Each structure stands twice: as structure tokens, then as C-alpha cells.
Amino acid sequence: MKDVNEGYTTEDGRKIGGTVMEMKNITLRFGGVEAIKDISFDIHEGEIRAIIGPNGAGKSSMLNVISGFYVPQEGEVWYKGAPRPQMKPFEVAQQGIARTFQNIALFEGMSVLDNVMTGRLTHMKTGLWAQSIWKGKAEREEIENREVAEKIIDFLEIQAIRKTPVSRLSYGLKKRVELARALAAEPAILLLDEPMAGMNVEEKEDMSRFILDVNDEFGTTIALIEHDMGVVMDLSDRVVVMDYGKKIGDGTPHEVRNNQDVIDAYLGVAHD
Numbered sequence: 001m002k003d004v005n006e007g008y009t010t011e012d013g014r015k016i017g018g019t020v021m022e023m024k025n026i027t028l029r030f031g032g033v034e035a036i037k038d039i040s041f042d043i044h045e046g047e048i049r050a051i052i053g054p055n056g057a058g059k060s061s062m063l064n065v066i067s068g069f070y071v072p073q074e075g076e077v078w079y080k081g082a083p084r085p086q087m088k089p090f091e092v093a094q095q096g097i098a099r100t101f102q103n104i105a106l107f108e109g110m111s112v113l114d115n116v117m118t119g120r121l122t123h124m125k126t127g128l129w130a131q132s133i134w135k136g137k138a139e140r141e142e143i144e145n146r147e148v149a150e151k152i153i154d155f156l157e158i159q160a161i162r163k164t165p166v167s168r169l170s171y172g173l174k175k176r177v178e179l180a181r182a183l184a185a186e187p188a189i190l191l192l193d194e195p196m197a198g199m200n201v202e203e204k205e206d207m208s209r210f211i212l213d214v215n216d217e218f219g220t221t222i223a224l225i226e227h228d229m230g231v232v233m234d235l236s237d238r239v240v241v242m243d244y245g246k247k248i249g250d251g252t253p254h255e256v257r258n259n260q261d262v263i264d265a266y267l268g269v270a271h272d
């Protein structure tokens, strides 16, 4: 049942692996509204894959299908060469798919470090019962989790605020802490929901750099959604373009930018 394609080489000479995830003929309806209409695309190991489209195009719905939050009425999600059975979002997370949210979803009263540690939950094997009878194992696990969290905090340059409650941070830093928490899960695929939304130019540049660094340093496969086309073009290896629930373009940023359907869709709507 393997359905893994070959890898490819990007325009700037980076080697990308084979298919790690495949959306096959996905249709998702909310009552009479078809949010996703028969869409297929793949995500390769190690690439940065963007899904873009104007407001209401169906991007969030697609991200929610990937993360297991929505179950499509038609189509299949294939992961690592096999169809993924219907599962709950936490089970999808346990399979190595982590995400950030468009509206920051951090524990505001907790420190940066504690928030990042919550990203390790899917890796914690020792339950409360085991902890009470086998303290050593729980302690070892705690130390390992702490090491991963600290490594990511260093990598994203947030050491100076590791003890600061999240409520006191700027918007841009909160977004970076959210990225840190998702990375703490050491995901195979990282899903970013409009990572640059609401940011100023400097914050956008910082976030772009960190996304590229994460992909480069950890080899993490990244799928992100964004409605601002400009933001993702420099960042992405390949781009899917959605409009009114349909896929209207799929290819390298260069190919997509020169696609007439994409140009029309973007010229036809107001942007913020």
C-alpha cells in the first residue's frame, strides 16, 4: 500500500525527501457550505509547503483536516505511505504533527519555560501512578524533557525571558513562544496557522528567519497557511493556492506567481 513519491531538488539546490503526507480528493462541508472541494496535494519530507488563498478560501478548514480536528466527508489523508484512520487531534499529535494557532493559545499566567514544557506532553510516558512507585524513571524523563525545552528556547533566542509570564510579552514574542512550544514536541510535521498575522514588518522578518532556521537546523517539514501572498513566497518551496474551496494553483512560488487563475483570484479581492 506504499504510495511514496521520489524526492526533488529545490530551485536553490536543497534536497527534499519523498512524500510524507498526501491529501486525496478531500471534500469538507458545513451544512450547505462546501469549504473544501475535491482537493488533492502532497507534502514532501523536509520542505516548506504553503497553503495560501484569499479570506474564506478554505485554508483553516484544510489545516484542521490535516490536524485531525475536522473529518472530511470525502477523501483520505495519507500519512507516511498509508491512509490515516479517523483519529482524534491528540492522536494525530502523538503521530508527530504539531501546530500553532492563529489566535495565540498559550497559558498566559505561566512562564515561557512552563509553556514550552507543555509541548512535551505527548512525549511523557510516565503517568502519575508510575511516578509514585518509580520516582527515578519520572525524574529521568523530566530531565530529558527539560533539556529539549531549553535547547529550543536557546535556538529561538528567548533565553532572556524564559522565566517571564507570557502575559507580559509583546505579540511577536508570544508568537515565538507558541512556535517554541510546538517545536518542543519534536514534530515530524509542523503546522503553522498564519504565523505572521498581525505582526509588524520587523516581527515578520524575525518569524520568517526562525521558520527557515527550524527547517534548516532540525529538518522539520513545515506546512503553513497564510492569506498574504507576499509573506510566503520567499519562504516556501512549494505553494498550494485555494480560492472558494477549490485548488487553483500548485507549484513553486515562481510557477504560482505566474498562474493566471491565481493572479485573478488575488486581484479580485480586497486585502489587508
Ligand SMILES: Nc1ncnc2c1ncn2[C@@H]1O[C@H](COP(=O)(O)OP(=O)(O)OP(=O)(O)O)[C@@H](O)[C@H]1O
Residues within 6 Å of the ligand: 030, 033, 034, 035, 053, 054, 055, 056, 057, 058, 059, 060, 061, 062, 227
Ligand atoms: N465551523 C464552520 N461552520 C460553518 N461554516 C464554516 C465553518 N468554518 C468555516 N466555514 C466556512 O467555510 C469557508 C472556508 O472558511 P475557512 O475559515 O476555512 O477559510 P480561510 O481561507 O481560512 O479564511 P481566512 O483567511 O479568513 O481565515 C467559509 O465560507 C466559511 O464561512
